Amino acid sequence: xxxxxxxxxxxxxxxxxxxxxxxxxxxxxxxxxxxxxxxxxxxxxxxxxxxxxxxxxxxxxxxxxxxxxxxxxxxxxxxxxxxxxxxxxxxxxxxxxxxxxxxxxxxxxxxxxxxxxxxxxxxxxxxxxxxxxxxxxxxxxxxxxxxxxxxxxxxxxxxxxxxxxxxxxxxxxxxxxxxxxxxxxxxxxxxxxxxxxxxxxxxxxxxxxxxxxxxxxxxxxxxxxxxxxxxxxxxxxxxxxxxxxxxxxxxxxxxxxxxxxxxxxxxxxxxxxxxxxxxxxxxxxxxxxxxxxxxxxxxxxxxxxxxxxxxxxxxxxxxxxxxxxxxxxxxxxxxxxxxxxxxxxxxxxxxxxxxxxxxxxxxxxxxxxxxxxxxxxxxxxxxxxxxxxxxxxxxxxxxxxxxxxxxxxxxxxxxxxxxxxxxxxxxxxxxxxxxxxxxxxxxxxxxxxxxxxxxxxxxxxxxxxxxxxxxxxxxxxxxxxxxxxxxxxxxx
Ligand SMILES: NC(=O)C1=CN([C@@H]2O[C@H](COP(=O)(O)OP(=O)(O)OC[C@H]3O[C@@H](n4cnc5c(N)ncnc54)[C@H](OP(=O)(O)O)[C@@H]3O)[C@@H](O)[C@H]2O)C=CC1
Ligand SMILES: CCCCCC/C=C/C(=O)O
Numbered sequence: 367x368x369x370x371x372x373x374x375x376x377x378x379x380x381x382x383x384x385x386x387x388x389x390x391x392x393x394x395x396x397x398x399x400x401x402x403x404x405x406x407x408x409x410x411x412x413x414x415x416x417x418x419x420x421x422x423x424x425x426x427x428x429x430x431x432x433x434x435x436x437x438x439x440x441x442x443x444x445x446x447x448x449x450x451x452x453x454x455x456x457x458x459x460x461x462x463x464x465x466x467x468x469x470x471x472x473x474x475x476x477x478x479x480x481x482x483x484x485x486x487x488x489x490x491x492x493x494x495x496x497x498x499x500x501x502x503x504x505x506x507x508x509x510x511x512x513x514x515x516x517x518x519x520x521x522x523x524x525x526x527x528x529x530x531x532x533x534x535x536x537x538x539x540x541x542x543x544x545x546x547x548x549x550x551x552x553x554x555x556x557x558x559x560x561x562x563x564x565x566x567x568x569x570x571x572x573x574x575x576x577x578x579x580x581x582x583x584x585x586x587x588x589x590x591x592x593x594x595x596x597x598x599x600x601x602x603x604x605x606x607x608x609x610x611x612x613x614x615x616x617x618x619x620x621x622x623x624x625x626x627x628x629x630x631x632x633x634x635x636x637x638x639x640x641x642x643x644x645x646x647x648x649x650x651x652x653x654x655x656x657x658x659x660x661x662x663x664x665x666x667x668x669x670x671x672x673x674x675x676x677x678x679x680x681x682x683x684x685x686x687x688x689x690x691x692x693x694x695x696x697x698x699x700x701x702x703x704x705x706x707x708x709x710x711x712x713x714x715x716x717x718x719x720x721x722x723x724x725x726x727x728x729x730x731x732x733x734x735x736x737x738x739x740x741x742x743x744x745x746x747x748x749x750x751x752x753x754x755x756x757x758x759x760x761x762x763x764x765x766x767x768x769x770x771x772x773x774x775x776x777x778x779x780x781x782x783x784x785x786x787x788x789x790x791x792x793x794x795x796x797x798x799x800x801x802x803x804x805x806x807x808x809x810x811x812x813x814x815x816x817x818x819x820x821x822x823x824x825x826x827x828x829x830x831x832x833x834x835x836x837x838x839x840x841x842x843x844x845x846x847x848x849x850x851x852x853x854x855x856x857x858x
Pocket of ligand 2: 485534538539609610633667669810
């Protein structure tokens with residue numbers, strides 16, 4: 367874990383923050399022509415900043431500049447080694463300013479500073495570096511074509527990419543999108559969630575300082591209908607990469623279908639199961655993972671394991687251990703490094719989550735302490751993506767029943783299985799319909815492994831790994847006739 371500063375030191379950084387307040391277009395901050403928007407500190411409800419949002423002309427200008435930059439080729443056709451060096455320089459700038467970025471992220475999103483410093487920031491930087499390093503190490507292919515021809519199969523950057531982001535991991539999701547897209551040579555326009563624009567704006571500025579040319583990385587603050595939809599419908603945007611709710615994700619398919627058939631990749635919601643079977647070993651270890659899986663990031667996580675599906679034989683000892691671990695998980699002031707849970711993102715979301723609390727359980731403003739409820743598998747707590755610190759526990763009597771319950775959802779993002787038998791683990795991993803299945807642990811894999819969902823959790827591609835790079839490229843076949851023209855007619 368990164369060395370944390372004290373609460374007072376974080377407060378001093380917060381007091382001194384220089385916050386970005388306008389769209390970043392064509393290499394500079396410009397006065398946005400959209401309505402002013404207050405961004406609030408979720409923990410206090412106080413105004414953090416008033417941001418000038420992007421209006422329709424800003425969206426058009428950003429797309430025009432992104433297109434021009436792409437066509438000029440200073441980035442898209444640059445030596446891949448140059449793109450690598452520039453992105454690594456960006457990471458260096460982020461490293462220098464990591465405390466400032468971490469505090470900005472915490473103030474803007476309500477996330478606990480210990481996570482911003484220990485997870486979001488280092489993971490975002492590692493992600494950018496990982497993709498930067500791939501830029502000059504990817505080879506194209508030749509295909510079998512016989513003696514008289516050569517067939518090249520090459521990947522080219524797809525063009526102008528709009529990245530529409532959620533509020534739960536503002537910086538990390540930014541990195542998951544811009545890392546591979548910029549490394550591949552695309553121009554990227556970012557639409558952060560309206561609640562959390564701060565770190566995206568600052569990263570765009572740092573990227574430009576590091577050498578990302580004008581128009582290649584732009585950030586347009588504003589809400590979904592004003593900025594997300596026009597990007598989704600724009601005739602000169604080649605691709606949308608989206609992370610957020612399934613409902614909004616589906617809209618982007620409509621926008622694409624009603625405009626230019628742009629490519630759309632969606633990373634959407636989840637109601638992910640942690641399946642603990644009768645033969646699970648070391649219940650202390652299981653409890654540690656289950657607690658982290660359900661409550662990390664206040665449960666505001668598409669890959670949160672919010673359903674614990676547990677065999678009746680191990681339920682009681684596991685529940686005891688979960689309750690014991692939760693005593694160490696403190697909720698409160700996000701800038702206090704002692705706290706594991708901060709504030710929920712905003713009042714509307716808080717109201718939604720509170721609607722799932724049991725009678726008698728109450729929030730403390732935007733703070734909700736972890737809740738564990740035993741429920742039937744059809745209870746809304748067990749079926750809905752709550753996106754809050756609520757773990758729903760469903761008891762089962764067999765492995766088959768556990769797998770059936772795990773799959774009884776319209777989502778399929780992640781799942782975890784705890785068992786001591788390799789065969790059971792492998793069968794369960796195969797039978798659960800989800801994009802990531804972890805065995806005897808909870809997680810999302812790492813930067814090298816693809817992340818995305820089955821069913822209504824995802825569409826069209828994967829974040830992370832080389833699979834992410836591939837989704838920001840088009841495949842082109844170049845067929846070269848090598849036959850000797852003297853041999854006569856080689857047509858057909
Ligand atoms: N998979 C995930 O990681 C996430 C899942 N969710 C789920 O979604 C629920 C609702 O959260 P919410 O923030 O509303 O998520 P959304 O899916 O609505 O938001 C994600 C992004 O899409 C944008 N957007 C919203 N509406 C439109 C639209 N009509 N056209 C184009 N873009 C749009 C948002 O902009 P803006 O918000 O600025 O209007 C935001 O940038 C949560 O409770 C949770 O269950 C939420 C966030 C992340
Ligand atoms: C350190 C890995 C964090 C992964 C978070 C994945 C969540 C994605 C989402 O909620 O969209």
